[in-house]
Amino acid sequence: MRDRLADAMVSEAAFEGWSRAALQAVSRQLELPAGEGDRLFPDGAIGVLTYASERADQRTVEDMEKEGVANLKIRDRIKSAVRIRLERHAGNREGARRALALLSLPFNAPLAMRLLYRTVDAMWYAAGDTSTDFNFYTKRATLAGVYSSTLLYWLNDRSPGSEATWGFLDRRIDDVMKIEKLKSQVKSWTGGSVRTASRR
Amino acid sequence: MRDRLADAMVSEAAFEGWSRAALQAVSRQLELPAGEGDRLFPDGAIGVLTYASERADQRTVEDMEKEGVANLKIRDRIKSAVRIRLERHAGNREGARRALALLSLPFNAPLAMRLLYRTVDAMWYAAGDTSTDFNFYTKRATLAGVYSSTLLYWLNDRSPGSEATWGFLDRRIDDVMKIEKLKSQVKSWTGGSVRTASRR
Numbered sequence: 217m218r219d220r221l222a223d224a225m226v227s228e229a230a231f232e233g234w235s236r237a238a239l240q241a242v243s244r245q246l247e248l249p250a251g252e253g254d255r256l257f258p259d260g261a262i263g264v265l266t267y268a269s270e271r272a273d274q275r276t277v278e279d280m281e282k283e284g285v286a287n288l289k290i291r292d293r294i295k296s297a298v299r300i301r302l303e304r305h306a307g308n309r310e311g312a313r314r315a316l317a318l319l320s321l322p323f324n325a326p327l328a329m330r331l332l333y334r335t336v337d338a339m340w341y342a343a344g345d346t347s348t349d350f351n352f353y354t355k356r357a358t359l360a361g362v363y364s365s366t367l368l369y370w371l372n373d374r375s376p377g378s379e380a381t382w383g384f385l386d387r388r389i390d391d392v393m394k395i396e397k398l399k400s401q402v403k404s405w406t407g408g409s410v411r412t413a414s415r416r
Numbered sequence: 417m418r419d420r421l422a423d424a425m426v427s428e429a430a431f432e433g434w435s436r437a438a439l440q441a442v443s444r445q446l447e448l449p450a451g452e453g454d455r456l457f458p459d460g461a462i463g464v465l466t467y468a469s470e471r472a473d474q475r476t477v478e479d480m481e482k483e484g485v486a487n488l489k490i491r492d493r494i495k496s497a498v499r500i501r502l503e504r505h506a507g508n509r510e511g512a513r514r515a516l517a518l519l520s521l522p523f524n525a526p527l528a529m530r531l532l533y534r535t536v537d538a539m540w541y542a543a544g545d546t547s548t549d550f551n552f553y554t555k556r557a558t559l560a561g562v563y564s565s566t567l568l569y570w571l572n573d574r575s576p577g578s579e580a581t582w583g584f585l586d587r588r589i590d591d592v593m594k595i596e597k598l599k600s601q602v603k604s605w606t607g608g609s610v611r612t613a614s615r616r
Contacts, residue, residue, distance in 0.1 A: 320550050329553065349517075349520045350568060353519075353520075353528055354564040357564055360560070361554060361561045364554040364557055368550060368551070
């Protein structure tokens with residue numbers, strides 16, 4: 217039932233925003249008993265948004281596994297991840313735009329950062345990232361930049377099949393690959409990060 | 417006294433890592449009363465590291481203001497920020513390498529993300545960023561990618577005056593500027609993010 221309510225909310229949010237009014241409207245549409253919407257999501261609309269975002273992350277991971285991205289090059293795995301997330305699991309553009317408006321309020325900053333982090337962490341996980349050193353953070357930070365800018369681009373993209381967005385994504389992924397290249401260059405010395413320095 | 421202890425720890429960490437042993441060693445060097453190091457930093461070495469990182473952020477902001485970066489173009493403000501942070505306030509390379517080793521442990525991940533976020537947030541603040549929409553996150557995520565990869569590059573840079581690092585930084589800043597350019601292109605529609613959608 218949380219899934220159904222979240223799905224309905226994603227559609228309704230295009231009109232009413234991620235608001236209490238929208239949550240009440242979809243609860244009525246689904247003919248839920250009075251108070252059931254509040255019971256399912258005690259944090260209200262922001263709780264539904266959190267749930268919907270994490271479910272979209274999970275579905276993106278499942279789709280990536282289903283489509284065997286493990287056989288692709290890293291650059292294409294990440295490209296697939298962002299495209300799957302936006303094309304299949306971000307809902308309609310207006311609902312997504314309303315979600316960003318809510319997440320842009322200063323008191324929602326910690327949640328916004330957390331959701332963005334979880335999204336890119338899920339993508340790197342499904343892409344088979346196994347880094348255990350500081351590159352772990354560099355990759356996630358870089359992808360957060362790529363994903364969030366691609367998301368903004370997509371919101372306003374009117375091209376057929378959002379082709380302009382995928383072209384934009386392709387250019388942004390170049391940045392991720394620079395990091396990958398850097399990583400392979402520096403592997404030797406990050407491996408030495410825990411060695412004992414001799415006193416000079 | 418916290419400042420002096422943190423400074424001494426930054427030097428000592430090159431040899432002993434960010435460890436309890438290092439904290440005890442510098443407490444002895446500074447002739448602190450027994451237990452004073454623990455009183456000043458109840459969280460131990462990780463607390464000193466947090467303190468040192470935030471102080472370095474603050475000093476970077478102060479230096480940027482002193483040098484009047486407000487008169488520079490955005491690209492040069494951000495470049496100055498990263499360079500000042502690494503060149504003047506990151507301590508010696510081996511101590512920084514040890515800090516990254518500690519922050520790369522899985523249970524320190526939340527702290528690592530928080531410190532990285534605070535560093536880039538301080539840089540954007542001092543660079544005069546006033547964005548209040550989702551670009552706020554995109555800029556911070558992108559700079560986190562640039563800063564952390566430049567930090568890794570710098571750790572291994574043996575070129576005179578770290579010139580190779582500043583060249584690397586220059587190329588990475590191109591990414592930030594792509595975002596800036598995107599931002600100016602999309603300003604019109606992000607301004608419309610809270611408008612009421614008409615029912616279709």
